[in-house]
Amino acid sequence: MNERFLAERTALVTGSVQGIGLAIAERLAEAGAAIVLHGLASPATAAEAEATLRRAGAPDVLFLDHDLRDPAATEALMDRALAWHGGLDILVNNAGIQHTASLIEMPPERWDAILAINLSAAFHTMRLALPGMLARGHGRIVNIASVHGMVASVNKGPYVAAKFGLVGLTRVAALECAAAGSRDSGGVTANCIAPGWTETAIIEPQIAARAAQFGGDRVAGVADLLREKQPSLRTSKPSEIGEVVAMLCRPWAHNINGITIPVDGGWTAQ
Structure with a gap:
């Protein structure tokens, strides 16, 4: 099997300067994709992440640091990403923040920020990436949800709300793009991954x-x-989440659409 199966493809991974996002970007780079690297990071951290992706095999890397709390900044991010190599083949919405507190103690500004980054930003990136994917008959949207998009926990109200919303939004996208393209073109799919405790x-x-x-x-x-x-x-390693993303980007995954894959050691099976 050709392990450079994403050669000549371009991927945007939000929140990819560290953690799960960087591991996903690194795995896609190994498969041959040019990577739009994104995050709010120092120049040194961004340079280190870019070097990691180039060592992994990315033919090209573009770093962008737009703040996903701002819809206008998210649109600017997408303008740059879409223009860079003539469109996006893969969109991974990974950026996310967390704050734990009870509903009555949750600062409203924290609610707003978590919903903006964890859910609304994904809406904006998807609505802007999908037209090109649909026109080409090929595209992969992978949204990094959480077990908290499937079950709730105390003290995580906005995070749970955002992740449940992301799962629902992904299902809508899957239905709306299901008939695009063909087996030969690769089709357009939208799926979620739901990590449990990850390092x-x-x-x-x-x-x-x-x-x-x-x-x-x-x-x-x-x-x-x-x-x-x-x-x-x-626990899971970030690289293990990267492997699941890569699997969903394989050509044969054209009919895996609208699902949420838990990587949670049985958490949501209980």
């Missing part, structure tokens, strides 16, 4: 809170988190 910076505050219950023992804090939700008792 990224976004869960560090929750780990710290649990570790504090065990006298600062981080290992014990992680174990406690896993024991509560994830039956495998193992």
Whole structure:
């Protein structure tokens, strides 16, 4: 099987200077895609991420740092990304933020920011990427949701609302693009991936809170988190999420459309 199956394809991965996003971008680069790298990052962090993608095999990399809380900035991001190599073949909406607090204690500005980045930005990128995909009869939209797009947890109101919304939005997109293209052209698909506990910076505050219950023992804090939700008792690595994204971008995946794939050690099977 040709492992450079994305040669001459272009992918935008939002929130891709670290964590899951960078791992996804790196995997797509290994498959031959030119990568639009995105994130709010220092020049040094952006340069390091770009170097990682070039080492992985990306034939070209474009770094953009538009703030996805602002619809106008998101449109500007898409203008640049779509013009760079004549369109996008792959769109991965990965950018996300989190804040844990009860509904009555959740700062309204946090609600607004989480909904803007985790949900509204995906709407704007999808509505702007889809016309070109539909015209060419080929495209892949992969939205990084969460187990919290399938089940709820306390103290995560805006995050859960945004991720449930992202799953629903993805299903609508899947239906609207299902008949585009053909097996030969590759078709246009929209799917979600729902990671459980994954080794990224976004869960560090929750780990710290649990570790504090065990006298600062981080290992014990992680174990406690896993024991509560994830039956495998193992975290996922960001690279494992990258492999699932790559699978959905394979030519043979033209009829995998509108689904949400949990990578959660059995969390949502309970």
